[in-house]
Amino acid sequence: MKSEITSVLLVGVGGQGVLLASEITARAALAAGYTVKTNEVHGMAQRGGSVTAHVRYGEEVFSPLVPMGEASVLGSLEEVEPIRYHNLLKPGGLAVVSAQRIIPTTVSTGQATYPADAEERLKRVFPNLVYFDAVKEAGALGNPQAANMVILGAMSTALDLSGDAWSESIAACVKPKFLELNLRAFSRGRDLV
Amino acid sequence: MQELLSGNEAIARGAWEAGVTVATGYPGTPSTEILEAVVGYKEDIYCEWSPNEKVALEVAAGAAMAGARAIVTMKHVGLNVAADPLMTLSYLGVEGGMVVCVADDPGQHSSQNEQDTRQYARLGKIPVFEPADSQDAVAMMAEAMEVSERYRTPVILRSTTRVSHSRSMVTLGERRQPNEVGFERNPPRWVPLPLWGRRMRVEVEERLSLLSEAASSSPSNRVEMRDTSLGIVAAGIAYQYVREVFPEASVLKISFGYPFPDKLFKEFAAKVDKLLIVEELDNILEEHIKALGIKCVGKEVVSPVGELSVERLRDTRARLEGKELPKPTHLPEEEGLPGRPPVLCPGCPHRGVFHALGKRDVIVTGDIGCYSLGVFPPLSRTDTILCMGGGVTVAHGMDKAGERRKLVGIVGDSTFFHSGITGLLDVAYNRGKSTIIVVDNRTTAMTGHQEHPGTGITLMGEPTIEASIEEFGRACGMKRIVTVNPYDLQETIQAVTAEIDAEEPSLVISRAPCPLKERKPLGPRRIIDEEVCVTCGKCVKLGCPAIESSEDRVRINPLLCIGCRLCEQVCPVDAISKEEE
Structure with missing residues (x-):
């Protein structure tokens, strides 16, 4: 078991399933025998705001928050949110981004614009980018709600947690009737990298 | 386990x-x-x-x-x-x-x-x-x-x-x-x-x-001796950041910090060459340790404003060692991203009240809850927020000070029971003229839908009384009490306008359950007929996250719309209707 801390960052917009994905990551690290800490946003930011979830694991973990430039992998369920947090990722770290655009009201009311060049900007700030439409991928498997599992599957390729640890964790976190779908979505995500 | x-x-x-x-x-x-x-x-x-x-x-x-x-x-x-x-x-x-x-x-x-x-x-x-x-x-x-x-x-x-x-x-x-x-x-x-x-x-x-x-002598206060050239006193989450940024330093982890463990401070200080106090917010331990005559550094290198972090303590470390601030290994922040502040949800009933208030030049004193989000554009219909219950009383104070515009105080249902009732009693008793609006969404919404005395259920899940806001109003002596459905804009605008105009205090109760709690649509989703739409922006001014506007078109995001019909009611050309099945 290695001594340094592995940090994982999940971002999105309130209500997208960021917290479930972070819970699954944390439990997979636990299943693999690591010490784990997580941090998540509650309260005001959940009302359609930008949300982040931090997961850190290793032999010993102190801060529950990922320091700047230390995340091994970043996953996002929205297209521009990861750009906001890109400097938390290690140089060259894996970024998995879904091509979902959730237009903030600041854009609808003309106070700001949604970047038209989101994909180019993603490529610029994330040299190691995996970019796909997770909702479409999950929809093809039967339920667009499983988009977060597709993202997580892709993220898992950059983490040293076994397939068994992931399956055990997913089984512990989702309802039995959705387990098979979620496992397939996770596996689809792995294949997309 | x-x-x-x-x-x-x-x-x-x-x-x-x-x-x-x-x-x-x-x-x-x-x-x-x-x-x-x-x-x-x-x-x-x-x-x-x-x-x-x-x-x-x-x-x-x-x-x-x-x-x-x-x-x-x-x-x-x-x-x-x-x-x-x-x-x-x-x-x-x-x-x-x-x-x-x-x-x-x-x-x-x-x-x-x-x-x-x-x-x-x-x-x-x-x-x-x-x-x-x-x-x-x-x-x-x-x-x-x-x-x-x-x-x-x-x-x-x-x-x-x-x-x-x-x-x-x-x-x-x-x-x-x-x-x-x-x-x-x-x-x-x-x-x-x-x-x-x-x-x-x-x-x-x-x-x-x-x-x-x-x-x-508490087991919660722990001395961890490592290198003795630097000793750090840290409490709470600050301890975690200290361990990550100063892995070699000796640490006095304070968990039972008041009454001050003087003996422990003195013993620890005597064992280390230099003493640093790291605490989040006020420098309470530091001031006391200095008062004991122990030399230490604290707020000179750790600001008392805002939360601490590993990054901030890295700066602290650099300052302490007289070095250049650490060069960021990460890229600078990206600019030009649209802000994503929290907003009233699609279908939020508070939106109808803020829309109605937009019809008049009144001062709106707000309160603590989801409706505090009414301060942001495009609604921009909240002028002050002080504290729980302050929506009621600050309005009354401005009224009594002689503010020439009419006063409207907004308070949520849970906040009304928390500390709005005494304010309402004051308005009635002391012959105020303010219009007090209780935006009653039948739950404590902002904190995640907790029960309260008006919901009919206890925390333990037992059925109980449903305290009535109207009855409280009557008991306080309010003569003008009106209850409206905030999804009916005409009714809401009429009631709010009439009560603002009245030369007596009024209590308006805007009642509709929080859709985020109910988790079901209010009706069929709405769509915009782009052939008819004149892109006037009236629906956009409702500030609904489901209404997405770009330069030349406005559309309703079908994943977000829950069919509240507010946009349909403000559309001047009837371009918005229910989606056909």
Whole structure:
């Protein structure tokens, strides 16, 4: 078991399933025998705001928050949110981004614009980018709600947690009737990298 | 057995293990999930959402006077509301252990200020514990209860956002046998009339010096000797950041920090060459350590404003070592990203009220809750926010000061029961003219949908009375009381306008359940017929996240729309209608 801390960052917009994905990551690290800490946003930011979830694991973990430039992998369920947090990722770290655009009201009311060049900007700030439409991928498997599992599957390729640890964790976190779908979505995500 | 628990879940677990039988509180981020987790132990613990923190603290105090172990939970600003009973409870003391669980919000993630609860510990001469993670929270609840009973004092357990909302491993323990309950009648002990209160005052001082010794020998305060060239005193989450940034330094981890463990400070300071104090928010430990005549650095290198972080302590380290600030290894922030502030949800009933208020040039004094989001564009219909209940009273104050515009005070349903009623009584009693609008969405929405006296259900899930806001209005003496459906814009605009124009005080109740709680559509989704739409922007001004506008078109996001029909009602050309199946 290695001594340094592995940090994982999940971002999105309130209500997208960021917290479930972070819970699954944390439990997979636990299943693999690591010490784990997580941090998540509650309260005001959940009302359609930008949300982040931090997961850190290793032999010993102190801060529950990922320091700047230390995340091994970043996953996002929205297209521009990861750009906001890109400097938390290690140089060259894996970024998995879904091509979902959730237009903030600041854009609808003309106070700001949604970047038209989101994909180019993603490529610029994330040299190691995996970019796909997770909702479409999950929809093809039967339920667009499983988009977060597709993202997580892709993220898992950059983490040293076994397939068994992931399956055990997913089984512990989702309802039995959705387990098979979620496992397939996770596996689809792995294949997309 | 081990479990991954949030700090708040761990506080609840700790209470259960410590044999607590009564738990009360009022919701407030970041403290809310403590009582929500206590409900999981409702077979063993009576728990309630009280109407406000003062009531909650008094109920817990009563339980502790009768001999039970009790906790009360609140956010930092809630302790302001509960400060009155707490300051005197310190004199009376308790029989069963009582722990006041307060969650501070450094960084103001979800709060109107950044006050440091440890100041209340000093003010009330009450011990304070500060867990640094979830395991600490469980262990400290047990110790806090022991201290509370041994020294007959309420104890504060101070958490912070990052402790409350971070998960870490907890080793689960057994539940301690709860105390026997039986109140012992003894007026000199329980009645602080001056005759007896003056004696209590002296006893509180005597207790303080005993507690300082107890803190010095507490297992919660731990000396970790490593390299002795630098010693760091750190409490709460700051301890975690210190360990990450100064892995080689010796650390005095303070968890039972007040009454100050003087002996421990002196011993630790003597063992290290240089002493650094790292605390989040006020420099309470540092000032005291300096007053003891011990040389140390603190706020010169650690700012008291905002929350701490690993990054900030890296800067501290550089300053301490007289080095250049560390060069960021990461890329600079990207510019030109659209802001994504929290907003009223699609289909939120508050939107109808803010739209109606947009029709008149009135001053709107707001309050604490989701409707505080009405301050942001495009609604921009809130002018002030002070505190819980302040929506009612600040309006009345401006009215009495002679403000020439009409005054409208907004308050939510849970906030009305919390501290809006006394303000409304003041408006009626003192012949005010303000229009008070209760935006009643049948829940405590912002903190995640907790029950309250108007919802008909208790925290423990039992059916109960539904306190009526209209009846409270009548009892206060309000003559003009009107209830509206905020999804009917014409009705809402008419009622709000008529009450604003009235030369008497009015109570308007805007009633519709929070759709985020109901989790079902209000009706068929709406679509915009782009052939008909003249892109006038009237629907966009509702500030609904489902209405997406770009340069030349407006569309309704079908994944977000829940069919509230507000946009359909403001559209001047009937371009919006229900989506055909």
